Amino acid sequence: MNAEALRRPDPHAPLVAIELDVPLPPAQRRFGATMRATLTGPEDGPVIAVLGGISGNRIVCGPSSWWPGFVGNDGAVAPRAHRVLGIDFIADEDGRAAPTTLDQAAALCAALDHLGIAKAHAIVGASYGGMVALSLGQHFADRVDRLVVVSAGSDAHPAATALRQLQRRVVALGVENGAAAEALSIARGMAMLSYRTSEEFGRRFQGGLDGEDPLGPTAPGDYLRARGTAFQSVMSPGRFLSLSASIDRHRVDPGAIKAPVLLIGAESDQLVPPAQMEALAAALGGPAELHILPSLYGHDMFLKDAARVADLARPFLQGPAS
Structure with missing residues (x-):
């Protein structure tokens, strides 16, 4: 399919979705x-495989997509023009072992094998998904033409x-003491503070505590409690421990990645600061294009400013296959 066709998909074409149970390779069956x-x-x-953070899932397209604005008829990835692959990351649901991003990349390649796909046009990964994309680019170079890596x-x-180790300690303490749900909610609140910026909190909330109760409500604290409660619908304590630790097991050799890579980061990102993205761009073994965007939303820029990210990714994804 040429670039012109990708820009103008048929809006009346049937949107076909297939649900899959992919057998894992022996090394990942633990x-x-x-x-x-x-x-x-x-x-x-x-x-095009689209991968998100540890709470992202296989539902990439449609009204339940975790990345609206990037995936959609007007997005960089258009499900009426592309075959869009989404996965549920593998994890130890008991929270006793952490997979590597290489394990996730091997599982993604197993999905390609299961579908009879020799090579993906692109892997798009944001946050943890960007780490997985980089790992696949190093260890399974023949399975992908190009990589889009956002905030990784x-x-x-x-x-x-x-910070993540503190979060895991909180969750482990909660599990040990029969308060796993509350502990996971607190850990998620801690994470949200690192995903966003102090400027955003300053615009949205009034600081300070009313009353003498040390555990009394605050506006920003109530927001984080609500986000922590919502998080429990998509994440269990054990799965969180496994995938949080997986982030910290991530290591790749950038020089071994030869595929073209589009890198997009946020000036305000506390978890993956611009200097880290710049160092990655300089060390990659193949062509690299780097954009660092101003954003109110820090690490969550890829979710909150999805249209801006899509505008950068669209022409890169329209390039011809190798």
Whole structure:
């Protein structure tokens, strides 16, 4: 399919979605026998895998998509023009072991094998998904033409690792003491503070505590409590421990990645600061294009400013297959 056709998909074409149970390779079966995946789009469309953060899932297209604005008829990835592959990340649901991003990349390649797809047109990964994309680009170079990596580095930043370890300690303490749900909610609140910016909180909330009760409500605290409660619908304590630690196990050799890579980051990102993205761009073994965007939303820029990210990714994804 040429670039002109990708820009003008047929809005009346049937949108075909396939739900899959993908058998995992032997090395990954300690995280389960199968992985759930979804493939959406026309049979002749170029295949693009779209991967998000640890709470992202296989539902990439449609009204329940976790990335509206980037995936859609007006997005960089258009399910009426592309075959869009989404996966549920593998994890130890008991929280005792953390997969590597190489494990996730191997599971994604198993999904491609299951579908009879020799090579994906692109892997688009944001946050943890960007780490998985980089790992696939290093270890399975023949399975993908190009990578779009948003807010992810070649390894975990030390400050981010420290924060995540605190979150895991909170969750482990909650599990041990029969308060797993509350502990997971607190950990999610801590994470949200690192995903967003102090400027955004300053615009949205009034600070300070009314009354003498040390545990009394506050406006920003109530927001974080609500986000923590919502998080429990998509994440269990054990799965959180496994995938949070997986982020900190991530390491790739950028020089071994030869495919063209589009890198997009946020000036205000606390977890993957611009200097880390710049270092990755300089170290990559193939062509690299880097954009660092101003954003109120920090690490969550890829979700909150999805249309801006899509505008950068669209021409890169329209390039011809190798």
